Amino acid sequence: MTQVISTHEVGKRYGHKWALRDCTLSVPEGKVVGLVGPNGAGKSTLLHLAVGLLTPSAGTIDVLGASPTEGSKQLSKVGFVAQDAPVYAGLSVAQHLRMGAYLNATWDHRFAESRVGQLDLDPRQRAGSLSGGQRAQLALTIAVAKRPELLILDEPVASMDPLARREFLQSLMEIVAHGGVSVLLSSHLIGDLERVCDYLIILARSRVQLAGEVTDLLATHWRLSGPRRDPSSLAADQVVIEESHTDKQTTLLVRTEQAVLDPTWTIKPVTLDDLVLAYLSNPPRPERPALGAGQSSRRPDLGVVR
Template sequence: MTAVVETKGLGKRYGRRWALSDCTLSIPPGRVVGLVGPNGAGKTTLLNLAIGLLAPTSGVIEVLGGHPADGPSQLARVGFVAQETPTYSGLSVTDHLQMGAWLNPGWDNGLAIGRIQHLKLDPKQKAGKLSGGQRAQLALTLALAKRPELLILDEPVAGLDPLARREFLQVLMEAVAEHGVSVILSSHLVADLERVCDYLVVLVASRIQVAGEIESLLAGHRRLTGPRRDPSRLPANYRVIEASHTDRQSSLIVATDERVHDPVWTVEQIGLEDLVLAYMSRGVEVEKRQPAHVEVRP
């Protein structure tokens, strides 16, 4: 099956600063992908490259097997909700739907109207008068009614209160169940993603730190606690992601495909949040040692 997003050595430079470097990814279809990273990591840059709002400085990106923004047929296949779920504040809810219908060849008007009724939005209401949660729902409705194969959302729930956040994700997951749309959503909060995502991409300091199915990532990482040890003397098949030491104790997060047999270690499973944080702090440390933004070009 064609990957929804496939990149090789993808990079984007603004002046002398690389916002995204050497990004190689292959995201299978039918997933809900969580793109996580601190603010300024390059999440928006990657998403804007995927929808064709930006052109790469280096490398290649294919979306659903085509080039991003390569004519109307490619545009029709990808839905996008930008940061802060923007709408036209002077236009009414109905105006938004009409505009959606004019601009999108595959527009599903039944779906759009059904959603607006379900949300109990007043069709005559100006978008500027809607609450943050309602505006986000309107933006999501427009993106869903376009009936895309891939839906890309940039920090869709960042500005929402917990209830609006839950409602937004409910609608999104219902669309995944009903229409089988693939989803990529970015967030700087793991808690937003834990329930909804099954694929994870961690981006820190313009570089991909880890990417894969969440289930296999969790199965492939362990927390080891035991007497103090030099991490460099661990077996070769343990990749240490995070290590902290006290006088007597070492606590490690390691990536390994094998069972840990050494009895000195207490072995525990790790949760998604710990996994993400381990890769995030590793990415930040790597950045401190060798600034990722200064790239030596051949």
């Protein structure tokens, strides 16, 4: 699988504080990739490193086979919509399109104008008076009209109402349907992204907790419930992600490539929501051996998917 982004132990430090540390991950080509993690996980920092807005304090990051700060050729290959979709409040919609035309050699003005028309935006309206949803649509138009190979969106729908959110994701899916662009979008809620993503990366505390095709993830994670028992007695290929016990019952969320054959378990499929929450609330903590050495060897860090 070709990668559009691959990082190796990349980190960004502000003073003594690390916003992102030792992050190693890969983003596959030709997919819509969701980057999910709690606030403060370093998602924005990672995306800013990928578009060259920030330079790493440690490690390496490689985007489309080059350093993100390589130059204007690299910049023209990556489209970016920053969090809250910043636009120039004093410039009109049409002037934003002119900015795009002035600053991008690969600019597709016909596309930009027709999209503004479809969105029912008044070209003369100042961007400062657009609604949040319209602003994000304008920012998306600018990012897509430069015809990038990779489109990166930072929390694109976080501050939108449900209707604007649906329309925005609809637009995004139309753009993806035209093909030729890989998409990476971040969110702290998987619910936002579930409809559009076909690949998922879960990031918590700078670490990749899980990465994979959505269909594969759903096919390899199960919720098991049955009489109370010790999770360590499970088959070797079953990795416990989350466990909860009552006096009589045990409920587990396990990852396994094989079918679960033990007849004492009631087996249910998991939703993407359950899965993300399980990984986010139970991140593997190698720095905390209190969980037990056995535990950590049973829970390998799934950081690298090559």
